Each structure stands twice: as C-alpha cells, then as structure tokens.
Amino acid sequence: MIRPQEFTDITYEVEESWAVVTIDRPERYNSFRGRTVDELLSAFKHAWADSQVACVILTGAGDKAFCAGGDVKERAETGGYGETEFGLFQIQQLHQTIRDIPKPVIAAVNGVAVGGGHVLHVLCDLSVASETARFGQSGPRVGSFDAGFGSAYLARVVGEKRARQIWFLLDLYDARTAERWNLVNDVVPAEELMDKAREYARKISSYSPTALRFLKHSFNADSDHMQGLGNIAFAGLDLFVETEEAKEGANAFAEKRQPDFGPWR
Numbered sequence: 359m360i361r362p363q364e365f366t367d368i369t370y371e372v373e374e375s376w377a378v379v380t381i382d383r384p385e386r387y388n389s390f391r392g393r394t395v396d397e398l399l400s401a402f403k404h405a406w407a408d409s410q411v412a413c414v415i416l417t418g419a420g421d422k423a424f425c426a427g428g429d430v431k432e433r434a435e436t437g438g439y440g441e442t443e444f445g446l447f448q449i450q451q452l453h454q455t456i457r458d459i460p461k462p463v464i465a466a467v468n469g470v471a472v473g474g475g476h477v478l479h480v481l482c483d484l485s486v487a488s489e490t491a492r493f494g495q496s497g498p499r500v501g502s503f504d505a506g507f508g509s510a511y512l513a514r515v516v517g518e519k520r521a522r523q524i525w526f527l528l529d530l531y532d533a534r535t536a537e538r539w540n541l542v543n544d545v546v547p548a549e550e551l552m553d554k555a556r557e558y559a560r561k562i563s564s565y566s567p568t569a570l571r572f573l574k575h576s577f578n579a580d581s582d583h584m585q586g587l588g589n590i591a592f593a594g595l596d597l598f599v600e601t602e603e604a605k606e607g608a609n610a611f612a613e614k615r616q617p618d619f620g621p622w623r
C-alpha cells in the first residue's frame with residue numbers, strides 16, 4: 359500500500375477531525391490513472407483506520423476540475439492506465455471503499471465532475487458544489503461505460519429519466535441544475551466551497567461515530583447488490599476497452615476530433 363508520504367497524484371491531510379483527500383493532477387483535469395486510484399484507496403484506508411478522523415472530504419486541485427474520470431490520453435497512448443501496485447486497475451475497489459468506509463464522505467465539487475469522476479461524487483454520501491461546477495457522464499463518447507453503481511445507483515439518486523438523460527445525451531449540467539435534480543446537497547460560490555465542506559465536516563465530527571456508522575451501512579444495504587452488477591459490468595468493460603470501437607472513442611478524444619462510431623452501428 360502506497361504511504362501518504364509517497365503520494366504523487368493526490369494529497370492527504372488531516373485537519374481538525376477530518377481528512378481532506380485532493381486529486382492533484384490539474385494538468386489532466388484531475389483525471390485518474392492506475393496510480394491515482396491506488397493512492398485514493400490508500401488515503402481512504404488511512405482515514406478509515408485513524409480514530410482522529412470522523413469523516414472525509416474529497417476534492418480536486420485547482421478551480422477547473424473535480425475529476426474528469428479515467429485519463430483518456432493515457433488510455434489512447436498506452437492502451438491502459440499505467441503501472442499499478444498489484445497490476446490491477448482498482449476503480450471498483452475504490453467505489454466499494456467509499457461506500458464501506460464507516461465515516462461519511464463529502465465531495466467538494468470544485469469544477470467539472472465527468473465520467474468516472476462524476477461517479478466518484480455520486481458515490482460520496484454528500485456533495486457540495488461550487489457555482490462553477492459542471493456534471494455529466496461521457497463514456498459512450500470515449501468508448502467506456504459504468505453499468506454498475508455509475509448507472510444503477512445514479513438512477514436511485516436522480517430517478518430513471520434523468521439518469522438515462524445523463525448517460526444517453528452526455529451533456530454537462532451546471533450546479534444549479536444538479537441541485538434541482540438532487541445530485542448535490544448545496545451550491546455555494548467557488549471561494550466558499552471548502553468552508554462549506556468543512557462546516558459539514560465539523561458538524562458530523564460532533565456526532566456519535568457509532569450512530570453514523572450504523573446509519574451509513576443502513577443507507578447502503580438496499581443498494582449493495584449493485585456491487586454484483588458492477589462485477590459483471592467491469593468485466594464487460596475490460597473486454598470492451600480492447601475493441602476497435604472503444605479505441606476509436608479514446609483516440610478521437612486524444613486527437614481532438616469527433617469519434618466515428620458508424621462502423622459499429
């Protein structure tokens with residue numbers, strides 16, 4: 359497990375009684391590669407084990423992006439997401455850990471949350487957004503999909519019609535729309551975002567950790583079967599990303615052109 363002192367793609371800090379995890383790849387819009395996911399897993403496990411930490415704030419570095427999902431340029435260049443600790447791309451384990459950590463996780467969405475980055479905020483217990491944040495999925499444009507929590511749980515949060523709209527139209531939605539759709543709990547000016555997230559964290563820190571743990575597990579219990587769905591979905595995605603169809607999506611993004619999926623219709 360990568361130790362916090364060795365983190366290159368994220369930062370991990372404990373403030374007062376909460377941890378702040380920041381994805382720190384602003385030049386790639388805080389998209390994740392394999393190492394980023396390994397480091398995020400390590401950060402959440404450190405927060406889990408640390409009795410000083412009552413909850414976790416997840417955010418992105420800079421003011422442009424919370425997280426733009428998988429690093430599509432890396433995928434186009436190398437066919438994968440780079441070296442990882444165990445030779446595994448552990449995005450599903452990260453999803454499960456955000457759900458399983460018995461402490462509330464607050465997403466502080468400071469910019470665009472798209473693709474796998476959008477899924478991360480959806481999986482957090484609470485989301486606070488800056489007025490400049492934008493939200494959406496992009497998989498079918500770049501040769502990807504999340505047929506696990508990323509679609510099934512999203513539909514729980516926003517309802518079937520909106521979830522299908524998000525995944526089939528691939529538009530980006532502003533923070534006020536996200537608030538109207540119950541995708542986020544609060545929208546604040548950009549300069550107040552972290553203060554608002556800390557206000558949530560401070561409140562949570564004053565409550566019974568055991569009561570919060572049972573509540574979080576209770577909220578999760580009814581959608582835990584989606585993990586099984588995710589196992590099937592990610593096994594399918596592993597196969598799909600090797601196809602010419604999926605590669606066309608990633609290559610088109612890296613080459614800054616429209617993809618041509620015509621041959622696979």
Ligand SMILES: CC(C)(COP(=O)(O)OP(=O)(O)OC[C@H]1O[C@@H](n2cnc3c(N)ncnc32)[C@H](O)[C@@H]1OP(=O)(O)O)[C@@H](O)C(=O)NCCC(=O)NCCSC(=O)CCC(=O)c1ccccc1C(=O)O
Binds near residue numbers: 385426432472503599
């Ligand atoms: C995020 C955008 C909507 C922002 O648009 P805009 O504001 O116009 O800025 P841009 O000029 O487009 O971008 C600025 C700068 O950032 C680079 N960048 C942005 N996103 C990425 C990214 N995801 N990867 C790498 N680099 C990125 C961009 O190239 C620019 O750099 P320059 O050097 O200045 O050119 C827009 O950028 C956008 O739509 N981005 C792509 C979003 C996306 O499609 N993300 C991936 C979705 S798929 C996913 O996340 C799931 C992955 C996954 O979980 C998985 C799991 C298991 C197996 C396989 C997979 C899988 O591969 O799918």
